[in-house]
Amino acid sequence: MGVPVSRTRPAGPCSGLRVLEIATMVAGPLAGQMLADLGAEVIKIEPVGGDPLRRVGPAHKGMTAMFLANNRHKKSIELDLKSPQGQDVARRLAATADVLVENSRPGVMARLNLCYEDLKAVNPRLVYASISGFGQSGPYVSRPAFDQVIQAISGIMALQGGGGEPQPVRGFFVDKYAAAATASAITAALLHRERTGEGQYVSVSLLDSFASLALVDAIRNETFEDLEEPFPAVDINRPIRTADGMLLGHVQTNDQAARVCRVFGREDLLEDPRFGTDRARTQNIRDLWGELEKTSRSMSTEVVMEKVTQAGAPLAAVNTVSDFLTDPQAVHNQTLVEFTDEEFGPIRVMNYPARFEKSPTRVEARSPKLGEHTEEILRELGLNS
Secondary structure (H helix, E strand, C coil): CEEEECCEEEEEECCCCCCECCCCCCCHHHHHHHHHHCCEEEEEEECCCCCCHHHHEECCCCHHHHHHHHHCCCCEEECCCHHHHHHHHHHHHHHCCEEEECCCCCCCCCCCCCHHHHHHHCCCCEEEEEECCCCCCCCCCCCCCCHHHHHHHHHHHHHHCCCCEEEHHHHHHHHHHHHHHHHHHHHHHHHHHHHHHCCEEEEEEHHHHHHHHHHCCHHHHHCCCCCCCCCCCCCCCEEECEEEEEEECCCCCCCHHHHHHHCCHHHHHHHHHHCCCHHHHCCHHHHHHHHHHHHCCCCHHHHHHHHHHHHCCCCCCCHHHHHCCCCCCHHHHCCEEEEEECEEEEEECCCCCEEEEEECCCCCCCCCCCCHHHHHHHHHCCCCC
């Protein structure tokens, strides 16, 4: 279970910033949520009928878990941006905002008269962040892009398949990488504005953000033009069984090998020429884990982990997600937090990952219902609902 949180929310490092979010599904909304977790006021403009993520279950009292996971701490206003009235409200909001985040296909915001050049005219200090699939130009600019499409084109599925059938990375990682890249780029653009007084346009693509993180190690044989000896493609990940579960570890250096072998009482393997050097061990890593598994199968996971702690070995039990949420370190870190909403009851969500000494964050609010703040926002603008 998560750790209950206080209902008094401190001012986070982005407190005082207003963010206008015109985004749906995962990448744009998650970027907005990251800023909301940091204390920014995030106003989410939703299309008529709402963000499609509102219909991705499971749901409780009309609120889906997926929508809640990407939209907490926000305000919601429902607008028809295809209408002149909806566009007028959006422009008025943009005039009061520090940041705008959108993830429409390239060209859509211009057709709505809400592109950067349109809004720069009413708010030159605006940081305007666009998230697209492939970028704002190029041969694929008009193609639809989703998480799986980017995974297919990037080469990561071939890597995950290990030479066999290509395998996707599950869990919308492309969208999540893009969200993190966008939030980071926005904070950098805000620092630029702090120094110069000027806003700017920021473009983030799913393709570039995913490749920049997921393929860092995958291009090692492509880094130098005249590579003398390409590094062999070796899958170093091999889970091994215990008497009641599974383990996965990392062995690269001589010190790591010594510590792992000590856990299983197999120091004899350190004298085996197959495992005597970093390179030899890497080339024979599956054999090493196979030897260690001969011992691990007769040991309980609990006993192994006690020895892991004593040896300082890089090994861990393979958990389910439910196991992880009750893991002692995750509980200590407050990785999962729990709060109670008057309408929806107890809610458990993942915490913001960074801890700030001077301006702490606190996750403690659900996602808004569709249009929940429409009247409030229009009233602030001097408009009737």
